[in-house]
Amino acid sequence: MKIKAINGFKDILPEEVPLWQHIEGVARDIFQRFGCHEIRLPILEKTELFARSIGEATDIVEKEMYTFVEMGITMRPEATASLLRAFIEHGLHVRQPVQRLYTIGPMFRHERPQKGRLRQFHQVDAEVIGAVEPEIDAELMAMGQMLLTELGLSASLEVNSLGCPGCRPEFRRRLVAYLQDRQAGLCEDCRRRSETNPLRVLDCKKAGCREVVEEAPSILDALCPECRSHFDQVQSRLDLLGVSYSLNRFMVRGLDYYTRTTFEFVTGDLGAQAAIGAGGRYDGLIEQLGGPKLPGIGFAMGMERLVLLLQAADNRAERPGPSLDLFVAALGSRAGLHGYRLVHGLRQRGLRAAMDYSGRSLKAQMKQAARQAARHTLILGDDELERQTAILRNMQTQEQLPFPLQADVGQECLQLIDIIQTT
RNA sequence: GUGGGCGUAGCUCAGCUGGUGGUAGCACCUGGUUGUGGCCCAGGAGGUCGUGGGUUCAAGUCCCAUCGCUCACCCCA
Numbered sequence: 321m322k323i324k325a326i327n328g329f330k331d332i333l334p335e336e337v338p339l340w341q342h343i344e345g346v347a348r349d350i351f352q353r354f355g356c357h358e359i360r361l362p363i364l365e366k367t368e369l370f371a372r373s374i375g376e377a378t379d380i381v382e383k384e385m386y387t388f389v390e391m392g393i394t395m396r397p398e399a400t401a402s403l404l405r406a407f408i409e410h411g412l413h414v415r416q417p418v419q420r421l422y423t424i425g426p427m428f429r430h431e432r433p434q435k436g437r438l439r440q441f442h443q444v445d446a447e448v449i450g451a452v453e454p455e456i457d458a459e460l461m462a463m464g465q466m467l468l469t470e471l472g473l474s475a476s477l478e479v480n481s482l483g484c485p486g487c488r489p490e491f492r493r494r495l496v497a498y499l500q501d502r503q504a505g506l507c508e509d510c511r512r513r514s515e516t517n518p519l520r521v522l523d524c525k526k527a528g529c530r531e532v533v534e535e536a537p538s539i540l541d542a543l544c545p546e547c548r549s550h551f552d553q554v555q556s557r558l559d560l561l562g563v564s565y566s567l568n569r570f571m572v573r574g575l576d577y578y579t580r581t582t583f584e585f586v587t588g589d590l591g592a593q594a595a596i597g598a599g600g601r602y603d604g605l606i607e608q609l610g611g612p613k614l615p616g617i618g619f620a621m622g623m624e625r626l627v628l629l630l631q632a633a634d635n636r637a638e639r640p641g642p643s644l645d646l647f648v649a650a651l652g653s654r655a656g657l658h659g660y661r662l663v664h665g666l667r668q669r670g671l672r673a674a675m676d677y678s679g680r681s682l683k684a685q686m687k688q689a690a691r692q693a694a695r696h697t698l699i700l701g702d703d704e705l706e707r708q709t710a711i712l713r714n715m716q717t718q719e720q721l722p723f724p725l726q727a728d729v730g731q732e733c734l735q736l737i738d739i740i741q742t743t
Numbered sequence: 744g745u746g747g748g749c750g751u752a753g754c755u756c757a758g759c760u761g762g763u764g765g766u767a768g769c770a771c772c773u774g775g776u777u778g779u780g781g782c783c784c785a786g787g788a789g790g791u792c793g794u795g796g797g798u799u800c801a802a803g804u805c806c807c808a809u810c811g812c813u814c815a816c817c818c819c820a
Binding site: 324327378379380383384398427429431432433434435436437441442443445509520573574575584585591592593595596597598599619620621622623624625626649651681682683684685686687688689690691694697699701703711713715718720 | 813
C-alpha cells in the first residue's frame with residue numbers, strides 16, 4: 321500500500337517550480353509598483369474569524385472549511401480575513417492612513433476537486449485598507465489587469481456594484497417580491513435560494529433561471545445616490561486608465577462581506593472554472609471584526625489557474641531550471657578526491673558545481689553533465705593528476721582547454737572561475 | 744453531497760467477441776567509442792494488469808464489491 325498525496329492536494333514538481341516562481345516574481349514586482357508591501361500570515365486561525373467575516377451561511381463556512389473542531393481553529397479558506405485580523409491586531413492603521421498590502425500562499429477548502437480547483441490552492445492577494453475613493457477601486461482592477469497582461473494572459477474584466485447596507489436591503493426586498501411571482505420558472509436550487517440567498521439566483525447558469533432573471537430588477541438601478549456616484553466614478557476612472565471592462569449586473573460574490581464594487585477576471589479557457597481572479601470592496605468588514613471604522617478593497621488571483629492558462633497557452637511555460645556552472649567528471653579514486661574538494665571550493669565561492677560519486681564511465685558522466693545543463697565540464701583523471709593538467713570542456717562550443725592543476729584548492733578554484741567567466 | 748469517465752512499466756498509452764502481459768513511444772542503464780554529452784544503432788532493466796471476491800478448463804478482458812484518480816453539478820480563486 322503506497323502512500324499517496326491526499327485527494328485535492330498536489331505536489332509542485334521541480335520542473336514546474338520555475339513557472340510558479342515566475343508568476344510570483346511578476347506579481348511581487350507589479351504589487352510593489354503600486355506601493356503594496358508583503359505581509360506573511362499564519363495558515364491557521366480561530367474558526368470564529370472566518371465565520372464572522374465570510375458569513376455563517378456561506379458555502380465556504382457551512383461545509384468547506386478544514387476545521388479542528390475540538391481546538392476551534394481552521395485552515396484559512398481565503399486570505400482577506402487573516403490579513404484584516406493581522407491589520408487590526410497590530411494597529412497598522414496608525415502608521416499610515418492607507419495601507420497597501422499583499423500576501424501569497426496556500427488556502428484550503430474542502431470541495432470536490434476538479435480542473436482548476438484543488439483543496440489546497442494558492443492565491444496572490446492584494447488589499448488596500450483605509451480608502452473609499454473610487455480611484456482605488458479602478459487602480460486595483462488595473463493592477464490585476466496588468467498582472468495578467470505581463471504574464472501574457474488575457475481575460476475579460478466584469479464589474480458590478482452590490483450597493484451598501486443602505487440600499488441593498490431594499491433591492492433585496494424588490495428582488496424577492498419579483499422572484500416570488502415566478503417560482504415556476506426557477507430550478508429547484510433557485511426556489512430554495514429565493515428564500516435563503518436571493519441574490520444568488522441572479523448568478524444561476526440554468527437557462528430557465530436566466531430567463532426569469534433577465535427581466536428582474538437590476539441592482540444597478542437600485543443603488544443609493546452615494547453608491548451610484550461611487551460606481552459612476554469607478555467606471556470613469558477605469559476609462560481614464562484605458563482598462564476595458566463590462567458591466568455584469570448578475571455577478572454576485574460568494575462571500576457576505578462585499579459592498580459596492582465587485583469584480584472578476586474571467587476566461588473561457590479553464591473548463592468549468594471561469595474566474596481566475598476576483599475581489600471587491602468590504603467597507604464594513606473591519607469594524608465588524610472589532611477594528612477601526614475603515615473601508616477596504618482587495619482581490620485574489622488563483623495561482624493554479626494562472627499556471628494552467630500559461631501551460632496551455634504557451635510553450636514558454638517550460639522555463640528551464642537553473643543550470644550548472646561546472647560539472648567535474650573524475651576518473652579514478654585519487655581524481656575523485658581532488659574533484660570532491662574542488663567542487664566544494666567552487667560552491668563556497670558562489671558557483672553551481674556538481675560531480676558524480678558512483679565511479680561511472682566518462683561517457684556516463686558526460687551524459688549527466690549534459691542532462692544537468694552544465695556549461696563546462698572539467699575532465700579529471702589520474703592521468704591528468706600525473707601531468708598536473710586537467711581538461712576544461714565548454715559544453716556548448718565543444719572546445720577543450722588544458723587547465724593547470726595546483727596544490728592549493730583555493731587558488732585552483734579562483735583560476736577556474738576566472739576562465740569560466742571569461743569564456 | 745450527486746452524476747459520468749478512467750485505473751496495464753517512472754510517464755504517455757496499445758491490448759478486438761476471455762486463450763502465454765506489448766517489437767509501442769518518452770525516460771533510465773550498458774555497449775558500439777580500452778577516457779568525451781546531445782543524433783544514430785544494438786542490447787538491458789523495469790509489472791501483485793488498483794485491491795478483494797465471483798463466473799470459467801482459462802480473466803488485463805465478463806460480473807459484484809471496494810479503493811483511487813479525473814471531469815462535471817453545487818460552489819468558488
